[in-house]
Amino acid sequence: MRKTAGRTTLITGATSGIGAAVARAVLARSAAEDRVYVNYAHRQEAAERFAAGLDDAGRGKLTFLRADLSTYEGLQDLKEAFLKSEAAAGREPSLDWLVLNTGISTKKPYEEYTFEEWNRILNTNLSVPAFAVRELRPFLREGGSVLFMGSYAGRQAYSSSLVYGVSKAGVHFLARSLVKELEPMQVRVNAIAPGFTQTPWHEDRSPESYERIERKIALHRFAKPEEIARMAVEILSNTYMNGSVVDIHGGYDYF
Numbered sequence: 001m002r003k004t005a006g007r008t009t010l011i012t013g014a015t016s017g018i019g020a021a022v023a024r025a026v027l028a029r030s031a032a033e034d035r036v037y038v039n040y041a042h043r044q045e046a047a048e049r050f051a052a053g054l055d056d057a058g059r060g061k062l063t064f065l066r067a068d069l070s071t072y073e074g075l076q077d078l079k080e081a082f083l084k085s086e087a088a089a090g091r092e093p094s095l096d097w098l099v100l101n102t103g104i105s106t107k108k109p110y111e112e113y114t115f116e117e118w119n120r121i122l123n124t125n126l127s128v129p130a131f132a133v134r135e136l137r138p139f140l141r142e143g144g145s146v147l148f149m150g151s152y153a154g155r156q157a158y159s160s161s162l163v164y165g166v167s168k169a170g171v172h173f174l175a176r177s178l179v180k181e182l183e184p185m186q187v188r189v190n191a192i193a194p195g196f197t198q199t200p201w202h203e204d205r206s207p208e209s210y211e212r213i214e215r216k217i218a219l220h221r222f223a224k225p226e227e228i229a230r231m232a233v234e235i236l237s238n239t240y241m242n243g244s245v246v247d248i249h250g251g252y253d254y255f
Helices: 017-028 044-052 056-061 072-088 115-139 162-185 207-215 225-237
Strands: 008-011 035-040 062-066 095-100 140-149 188-194 245-248
Touching (some): 017 225, 035 044, 035 072, 072 115, 095 225, 115 140, 140 225, 162 245, 225 245
Parallel strands (some): 008 035, 008 095, 095 140, 188 245
């Protein structure tokens, strides 16, 4: 195999919402020889819409990896698909930027959780991303960058989902803890903690719910996914940023 040229990025859960915005931002800053792997689990139509929204240059750098990252078996599927794609292109497998964005939640109250549902959310949001770094570590280039998608819900307790907040608090601590693990490779590890962001998850909120939340935000609006994505790319590309959890919430809970 020939040596890899250009920067390689892998983004999980990246065909809608914040993940898709991050993927678009990475593509917008990419060179001709760069390539971007975008993972999704089930929604083929979302992947097709994402690709359709790109220009020819963007689509030429894009490769989809379909794998359900709610299980360890799905993580193995992702790894295998990545290695097959690299081999098919005659490249040595390598990664410069790894963005672990896949996440799920529930709007059920704490009293209605089942043990299985609690574990499913923790596995998807925390355990699988932790093992993703371990499984993909052999392919991370020296000087690379890992970014976890945390949440301000992991900093500030929200009433909407206890288990989601717990999982994201774990993600923040995981990002800091992995700094020592990846220090020999000089791979940087950070997390971003967005506040309320206008994604499909919030589409069924009532006007009253929006108004109540926006009153608590100093900027009095939800974030746009593109605003979170710009911050994400800045963190990925900043070569001295390591072990940080970066809040971006518009001034939440200042009122």
